[in-house]
Amino acid sequence: xxxxxxxxxxxEARLANLVMPDAGCTRAAREDALARVLEMGLPGRRDExxxxxxxxxxxxxxxPRAALFDPDxxxxxxxxxxLKIVFVDGVFSPEESDDLTLxxxxxxxxxxxxxxxxxxxxxxxxxxxxxGQSPVQRPLAALNTAFAADGIAIHVSGKPSKPISxxxxxASETSDAMLHHIIRVESGAEVTILENxxxxxxxxxxxxxxxxxxxxxxxxxxxxxxxxxxxxxHMFTRLGQESVYKxxxxxxxxxxxxxxxxxxxxxxxxxxxxxxxxxxxxxxxxDDTVFxxxxxxxxxxxxxxxxxxxNGATGVFQGKILVKEGAQKTDGYQISQSLxxxxxxxxLAKPELEIYADDVACSxxxxxxxxxxxxxxxxxxxxxxxxxxxxxLTLAFLAEAVDEIEDDALSKAIVDRLEGWLSRHS
Amino acid sequence: MLEIKNLHVKLEEEEKQxxxxxxxxxxxxxxxxxxxxxxxxxxxxSYVLSGRDGYEVTxxxxxxxxxxxxxxEPEERAAAGVFLAFxxxxxxxxxxxxxxLRTAVNAQRKxxxxxxxxxxxxxxxVRAKAKSLKxxxxxxxxxxxxxxxxGEKKRNEILQMAMLEPKMCILDETDSGLDVDAMxxxxxxxxxxxxxxxxxxxxxHYQRLLDHIKPDVVHIMxxxxxxxxxxxxxxxxVENNGYxxxxxxxx
Ligand SMILES: Nc1ncnc2c1ncn2[C@@H]1O[C@H](COP(=O)(O)OP(=O)(O)OP(=O)(O)O)[C@@H](O)[C@H]1O
Ligand SMILES: [Mg+2]
Numbered sequence: 001x002x003x004x005x006x007x008x009x010x011x012e013a014r015l016a017n018l019v020m021p022d023a024g025c026t027r028a029a030r031e032d033a034l035a036r037v038l039e040m041g042l043p044g045r046r047d048e049x050x051x052x053x054x055x056x057x058x059x060x061x062x063x064p065r066a067a068l069f070d071p072d073x074x075x076x077x078x079x080x081x082x083l084k085i086v087f088v089d090g091v092f093s094p095e096e097s098d099d100l101t102l103x104x105x106x107x108x109x110x111x112x113x114x115x116x117x118x119x120x121x122x123x124x125x126x127x128x129x130x131x132g133q134s135p136v137q138r139p140l141a142a143l144n145t146a147f148a149a150d151g152i153a154i155h156v157s158g159k160p161s162k163p164i165s166x167x168x169x170x171a172s173e174t175s176d177a178m179l180h181h182i183i184r185v186e187s188g189a190e191v192t193i194l195e196n197x198x199x200x201x202x203x204x205x206x207x208x209x210x211x212x213x214x215x216x217x218x219x220x221x222x223x224x225x226x227x228x229x230x231x232x233x234h235m236f237t238r239l240g241q242e243s244v245y246k247x248x249x250x251x252x253x254x255x256x257x258x259x260x261x262x263x264x265x266x267x268x269x270x271x272x273x274x275x276x277x278x279x280x281x282x283x284x285x286x287d288d289t290v291f292x293x294x295x296x297x298x299x300x301x302x303x304x305x306x307x308x309x310x311n312g313a314t315g316v317f318q319g320k321i322l323v324k325e326g327a328q329k330t331d332g333y334q335i336s337q338s339l340x341x342x343x344x345x346x347x348l349a350k351p352e353l354e355i356y357a358d359d360v361a362c363s364x365x366x367x368x369x370x371x372x373x374x375x376x377x378x379x380x381x382x383x384x385x386x387x388x389x390x391x392x393l394t395l396a397f398l399a400e401a402v403d404e405i406e407d408d409a410l411s412k413a414i415v416d417r418l419e420g421w422l423s424r425h426s
Numbered sequence: 427m428l429e430i431k432n433l434h435v436k437l438e439e440e441e442k443q444x445x446x447x448x449x450x451x452x453x454x455x456x457x458x459x460x461x462x463x464x465x466x467x468x469x470x471x472s473y474v475l476s477g478r479d480g481y482e483v484t485x486x487x488x489x490x491x492x493x494x495x496x497x498x499e500p501e502e503r504a505a506a507g508v509f510l511a512f513x514x515x516x517x518x519x520x521x522x523x524x525x526x527l528r529t530a531v532n533a534q535r536k537x538x539x540x541x542x543x544x545x546x547x548x549x550x551x552v553r554a555k556a557k558s559l560k561x562x563x564x565x566x567x568x569x570x571x572x573x574x575x576x577g578e579k580k581r582n583e584i585l586q587m588a589m590l591e592p593k594m595c596i597l598d599e600t601d602s603g604l605d606v607d608a609m610x611x612x613x614x615x616x617x618x619x620x621x622x623x624x625x626x627x628x629x630x631h632y633q634r635l636l637d638h639i640k641p642d643v644v645h646i647m648x649x650x651x652x653x654x655x656x657x658x659x660x661x662x663x664v665e666n667n668g669y670x671x672x673x674x675x676x677x
Contacts, residue, residue, distance in 0.1 A: 373479065374516050375516050375517075375518045377477075377478050377479065377500060377516075378512070378515075378516040378518065379518070379521075379526070379530075380477075380499070380500040380501045380504070381476050381477070381478075381500050381501075381503075381504055381509075381510055382504055382526070382530035382533075382534075382586060382590065383501050383504035383505050383530050383533045383534035383537065383590065384501060384529055384530055384533045385501045385533060385537075386499070386501065388529065388533065389501075392521055392525075392526075392529065393518070393520075393521070395520070395521075396518065396519060396520025396521045396569075397520060398520075399519075399520040400520070
């Protein structure tokens with residue numbers, strides 16, 4: 001079917017600016033992905049899935065300029081023992097990265113996997129992304145599979161002693177970066193993946209995660225700092241039997257962020273939690289789009305998203321739980337809430353449930369509201385100044401999402417970051 | 427210490443006059459009790475003194491140690507020494523009781539130009555005071571008042587008062603919802619704070635509390651005014667005969 005002309009033109013204009021990396025063994029996957037992009041076209045304003053977020057600047061041939069921000073605070077997770085993998089404007093930096101050897105994992109650059117005999121990587125690159133194109137199209141992810149210039153492949157076979165930490169530095173005001181990571185967690189293995197940094201002026205990131213039976217993956221990410229940055233990220237996760245996936249994202253600043261999480265529970269008794277906290281000010285626009293498919297028995301999924309919006313900021317939540325036929329005993333929970341600190345800010349939510357099994361417990365709730373005046377007065381009557389009291393209540397509001405982080409040191413790092421942001425922005 | 431003169435208060439949103447000329451002076455070192463029928467304006471008086479939104483002072487004044495309370499923000503009043511133990515303490519999910527207490531204590535110290543209390547000193551003090559009010563470690567860790575029983579909430583109010591050491595303590599029906607033993611604990615908490623420099627305004631419906639916290643002066647409030655003032659015997663009279671006789675007498 002022919003694409004609408006506007007979409008066709010926009011897609012061609014974007015593709016004209018891109019060169020497919022000459023990446024040997026991922027070449028076939030990239031060609032397939034390009035075919036998907038050509039068939040779907042890149043997102044346009046009229047697409048239902050982009051109703052609340054304008055894709056124009058994410059699709060445009062050039063990345064809009066984004067000033068670099070030079071904060072005086074240390075980078076997140078700075079004092080945490082971790083294996084650092086650094087990218088500067090989307091390009092792997094061996095100098096700034098640690099040695100990539102760590103017991104229990106094998107880490108390679110995507111461009112190197114062809115020289116090694118690692119079947120799992122060839123069987124994963126672009127595969128979950130392709131699966132994730134139905135029932136909803138995600139063309140920016142296919143674009144990423146086709147054109148990502150760099151990325152990392154992580155094979156987890158044991159329980160590494162420290163987290164693997166992606167650090168995304170932003171160095172040029174016009175950088176336009178695409179990264180594609182793949183992670184395979186073997187049966188019984190367990191790993192923590194961290195991500196932080198502004199990455200680029202425009203960042204398109206795709207991560208495919210395949211967790212075998214009994215595997216565990218924790219993911220904690222912070223997107224922040226540079227105010228004018230834009231990002232479209234996709235995480236595609238497939239879970240085997242009794243496996244666990246827990247992901248938390250903190251977003252502060254950023255003029256436009258769209259985070260998609262596409263999770264497929266394919267083995268019985270698997271657990272997937274995705275959570276996010278964001279604080280936005282002014283022309284901040286943040287979109288969490290989540291799609292969780294239950295395709296096995298007795299699985300649990302949780303979505304916990306909290307947004308604090310002020311001075312005209314916009315928050316979007318599109319979250320869906322799809323329970324397939326036969327996925328009995330599904331336990332699905334979804335909550336999305338926003339705290340609007342003024343009348344100019346807005347929260348747009350579209351929670352959805354689609355259920356084809358009869359023995360399931362699914363709930364969803366979405367609210368948005370102002371600060372609780374009674375609680376605020378109570379705090380102030382004890383001598384806590386308005387600003388500090390408001391910040392306490394704001395943090396309290398975000399707590400349910402932050403509490404999804406299991407590791408105390410990581411959750412403390414996130415809370416510190418939030419406290420810092422709140423004290424600077426109030 | 428606390429001087430309220432001819433205080434007139436209406437609701438901000440409605441043309442409803444609630445306080446219609448309250449005159450009341452609480453001297454340092456004294457305990458004053460206020461009794462009065464439901465809806466007479468006792469809680470409103472306590473809210474207006476602590477600075478809650480929604481009320482408009484149309485006439486009169488309220489000062490603490492000569493300072494105009496009505497001009498101050500709630501947090502400034504707190505730092506100046508006003509404390510209100512709420513009739514209905516507020517639940518605040520997500521804010522730990524300890525964090526709340528420490529933030530409050532240090533905010534007030536900061537406002538008064540004093541050094542913040544160290545974490546260790548604070549802990550020591552809060553543990554000792556909590557213990558005497560039979561507030562266990564678990565309650566200190568939980569979010570403020572969330573899941574507390576009615577009596578636990580009231581004891582938590584007294585703990586805050588003990589930690590903040592205010593000059594002017596206003597207790598709004600702190601006895602309601604307390605069992606006999608808890609009432610004694612609360613009264614002991616209050617009595618421990620009684621000293622030369624501190625005033626108390628105790629709002630209650632029952633003589634029971636006043637058996638434990640002996641008032642110096644008792645006021646009867648009705649329809650937005652103090653209609654009668656007397657000694658401790660006045661509370662006994664209310665307990666025995668209700669308000670009918672007193673109200674008939676003043677009308
Ligand atoms: N925000 C408000 N909106 C409407 N009416 C109010 C408000 N605040 C107080 N009132 C009214 O003002 C009057 C006095 O209320 P207040 O709570 O001060 O009484 P009280 O003496 O404390 O009563 P109680 O003994 O029942 O606690 C009541 O008629 C009450 O309904
Ligand atoms: Mg009352």
